[in-house]
Amino acid sequence: MTALEVKNVTFSYDNVTPVLENINITLNKGELVCLLGVSGGGKTTLFNVIAGLNRPQQGQVLLNGEDITGSTGKISYMLQKDMLLPFRTVVDNVALPLILRGVPKRRARQTAGSHFAQFGIEGTQKQYPAELSGGMRQRAAMLRTYLFSGEAALLDEPFSALDTLTKSEMHRWYLRVMDEIKLSTIFITHDIDEAILLSDRIYLLGGKPGTITDEIVIREPKPRQEDFNLTEDFLRYKKLIISKIR
Amino acid sequence: MNEKLRSIINKTLLPVAALLIVLGVWYVVCESGSVPQFLLPSPQAVWQAFLKDRQLLMKHARVTLTETFIGLFFGIIIGFLSAVVMDRFSIVRKMLYPLIIITQTIPTVAIAPLLVLWLGYKMLPKIVLIVLIVFFPIAIGLLEGFQSVDADTVNLMRSMGAKRLQIFRIVKMPSALGHFFSGLKISVSYAVVGAVLAEWLGGTEGLGCYMTRVRKAYAYDKMFAVIILISVISLLMIWLTDMLQKSLMPWEKVNKKRRLPT
Structure with a gap:
């Protein structure tokens, strides 16, 4: 296919x-x-x-x-720079594509949060991007990309x-x-x-x-x-x- | 703990010490009698003048603060709107930007009497002056903030199907908040000074009027009292702005502490 x-x-x-x-x-x-x-x-x-x-x-x-x-x-599109917005928590960054699509904030956070373990970034939900290492940020950006379009x-x-x-x-x-x-x-x-x-x-x-x-x-x-x-x-x-x- | 202690010493103890030294020198100079009392009143005389006139001072302060807040309110709104329009339409920016810069080269002291002449002795000329003062740092700060947004980030948002308004709300506005608050801190302190300045030139109420009266009466102890009161009000306003910024930008605390390479 x-x-x-x-x-x-x-x-x-x-x-x-x-x-x-x-x-x-x-x-x-x-x-x-x-x-x-x-x-x-x-x-x-x-x-x-x-x-x-x-x-x-x-x-x-x-x-x-x-x-x-x-x-x-x-x-979905992902660049070399992770481009996580520094003023949003990791979960709010990742949930962005859902929010842009009109999904209510709470549901968007839930959906995004449910993938955190799979992508190996469990526990970073409420942190800001600046607190994460480069690799972790790329993972978060990757999850955002995936939620944008499967x-x-x-x-x-x-x-x-x-x-x-x-x-x-x-x-x-x-x-x-x-x-x-x-x-x-x-x-x-x-x-x-x-x-x-x-x-x-x-x-x-x-x-x-x-x-x-x-x-x-x-x-x-x-x-x-x-x-x-x-x-x-x-x-x-x-x-x-x-x-x-x- | 050690770091916290050092921060307290650096941020609080040292400035307070400097202030005490200044007060001490002032006190000694006055007490020794090397400067006549009517030229430079001693710190206690100023304090007593403040206590004696405190009700009158509070009444005038209320008027000045009302003008300041109304002026700030409209100044921020006009500044915000013009920054948004200048950001959205580059032709407006190219037309207005130089004009705004030119208006800022005109000294406030020169406009104030004109405003009083045109708008009378009530609150209006004072508010208009404050709006003029406040508008500039807000508009320029916000515009710079809007324009500093990373083009790739905007592209990414667009590729996600974001509308212009969504990009503004989600990316541009929060990115510009820091610039906005830098502008606002300048604005609030100037706003108080601007109000006082406008009150000097006409009117019956406000700290500026009080100041003119005590100056004409050669009551320098009261003069000093009102000067210090105005400083304290300005400081409080800056502090309030700071607090507001900290509560609206919780990420700044983290980002300042750890700037990791991207």
Whole structure:
């Protein structure tokens, strides 16, 4: 079952030089797809188009077969910065998408609070974001993203601001949570290891204007075996990707 | 505990000590007779003048405070509305902003007599003057607060399907609260001073009028008493603003204590 489909999308900010050209992406239900490419290659622009913040000159974005091109509020979006509002408690931050949808405050808090344990942030409900560590804040931001839309999520380098140790801990946490909630996700990264470790498929985005240059399927069981990133298989994937990027 | 003790010493004991030293020097200078009593009344003389005139002082203080609060109320409302409009419509901002700055370069002392001339000797000119004084720090503070909101955060809210009004209420308004209170603290202290200033120039009631009268009577002990009373009122107003800010922005306490890198 296809969750999200990006069809022949071409986008330009000034109608002259295209930033993205003829992009085709499919995201299946419960799948985790990575968008790998150099910085400034139009990855974030593509996300803005999919999220409905920018309208493409050509092409369509389909969610469960329905045309949602240029309309916001359908697909959830998470950035590298957690963007938790410093003046709201963690639970009020997380419940924000529900409140925006018109859910009464008390119910929104309850719904949000019921996921805290699953996302590993139990007990932080009444704290302010500044009291949490970077990793915990990303988890809260992740839960907010999930409550926003369980249909499909766009994650724009969500872990790139974390230190290496926190990052690998977050990867384990992320795979475990994803295994439970089965959220269809497109994930932007410029970190090849992260892409191989987390995703089912990898799209390589390159060139100017940005096009999808290749697609690589990672045929590995999920959850990944312990120390997958130290195995021969992992290295083979990595060599393949590096050769394709060049 | 140790930290708490240090904070008490730094925040309370040291300023109080400085104040006592000033009072002490003042007392000694007066007692030694090196300055004539009619030029600089001693602290006790000021205190006695205050006690003797306290009912009269309270009556005038009530008038001044009424003017201050009415002026603050309208000043804040007008300041808020203009900040919202300037934030929403950039053309209005571009037109009004320089104009507002220019109006602020005109000294209050220069406008006050004009206002009295135009609006009479009752409360109105005083209130209008306070509104003019209060309006500026509030409008500029709030506008800066609104504009300082992170564009990515607004984008995220938009991607969640938030309407303009929701973004204003949920992101912009709370983000600007800190700026608002910085402006308000300036405003409240200036508002009291502004009221007194306007009362100097005409009218029959208020601390400013009282001040003019005792000055003309060369009653410097009463003069000092009323000056100190005005300072105390201003300080109380600032303190009240502080308390209000603390209760409206509970997150500030936590965020100040721990600023973790994002």
